[in-house]
Amino acid sequence: MDENENFVPRVNQLDAEELDQEILNIFKGGLQNAFKYFLRNPLDLIGPELEAIIKIIIWNFTLRARNSSIGQELLGIEFIVKNRLQIVGTGFLNIVLKYLEARQSSIVRLFPGREEMLNKSFQTIQNILKFAELVNFVIFLQNGIYPNLIQRLLKLKPRPVVQESRSVGYSFMTRELMWHLLTELVIFLVPLIDISSFYSKIRPSKADENHCATCLKLPIVRISTPCSHVFCYYCLVSSSSADGEYIPCPVCGTKINKQTICSTIHS
Incomplete structure (x- = not known):
């Protein structure tokens, strides 16, 4: 009491x-x-x-x-x-x-x-x-x-x-x-966590050369990286918060030049 x-x-x-x-x-x-x-x-x-x-x-x-x-x-x-x-x-x-x-x-x-x-x-x-x-x-x-x-x-x-x-x-x-x-x-804290990369690692991969390696769907604005992975443009760009010249590949971590992405889109 x-x-x-x-x-x-x-x-x-x-x-x-x-x-x-x-x-x-x-x-x-x-x-x-x-x-x-x-x-x-x-x-x-x-x-x-x-x-x-x-x-x-x-x-x-x-x-x-x-x-x-x-x-x-x-x-x-x-x-x-x-x-x-x-x-x-x-x-x-x-x-x-x-x-x-x-x-x-x-x-x-x-x-x-x-x-x-x-x-x-x-x-x-x-x-x-x-x-x-x-x-x-x-x-x-x-x-x-x-x-x-x-x-x-x-x-x-x-x-x-x-x-x-x-x-x-x-x-x-x-x-x-x-x-x-x-x-x-x-x-x-959530924006500081690379959720897409984490999700792609724990999610079983069913992607092939015709599907985005992140969302596993047909790619919208297809991007083929130098490491032979396929992504949607948005899935690739949103997978990293890096502001530098390179973006890490969400699958293997290979550094991808942003200019390469732009040239792929225009081609």
């Missing part, structure tokens, strides 16, 4: 993080507008420090004061805080890690002669963190808790602030969003 009462839709948790980032971008945009007419922009010198100060101010008046960020408060979410160190740790990790990443080059220069080793170390750590974030996100899509790695490390679970007797469930919106993203991914 407690789990159902504390359930927060995944979409709301992700939207809260997006809102928090947009609020930070608004403050950063205000600073950029304030300093854009300076001959020497202070942001070039102390930009990461000013961003860290902005984050500290936002953290102080939101997470520390009310156990929820601006985005979470707008969407009616707050953290279940069992220890104040969880809130302190969230602010520390979010601010310090981003600051160290922004000042990586300056930190490396403090240790002359070890720049290459330190850069490789920083890159390795960043890659490990990115991989951990990816794994955490996959787990989040499954169980709907801890949308980022810091919340998982500190065991900060979200819960809805408003409890209503006749609340509307929006779980279907989560499913629709996931299916929409999956559809977009498939639409993006």
Whole structure:
């Protein structure tokens, strides 16, 4: 029962993080507008420090004061805080890690002669963190808790602030969003796959010299390739997404010059 009462839709948790980032971008945009007419922009010198100060101010008046960020408060979410160190740790990790990443080059220069080793170390750590974030996100899509790695490390679970007797469930919106993203991914990947070539390999070939080797029908605008295969013009051209001078034969992979195809058509 407690789990159902504390359930927060995944979409709301992700939207809260997006809102928090947009609020930070608004403050950063205000600073950029304030300093854009300076001959020497202070942001070039102390930009990461000013961003860290902005984050500290936002953290102080939101997470520390009310156990929820601006985005979470707008969407009616707050953290279940069992220890104040969880809130302190969230602010520390979010601010310090981003600051160290922004000042990586300056930190490396403090240790002359070890720049290459330190850069490789920083890159390795960043890659490990990115991989951990990816794994955490996959787990989040499954169980709907801890949308980022810091919340998982500190065991900060979200819960809805408003409890209503006749609340509307929006779980279907989560499913629709996931299916929409999956559809977009498939639409993006399908054109990158050479389906015709793959289909011609797994399909039993019944073609002869009078039939197209791809569609196995009488060829429309017959093309005879130098490797002695027969195709429809469209079947041959659409079998490859290559934009170069040559097209690979869908049957044997022999490179066919596009000019040869054109000359065959005209003849």
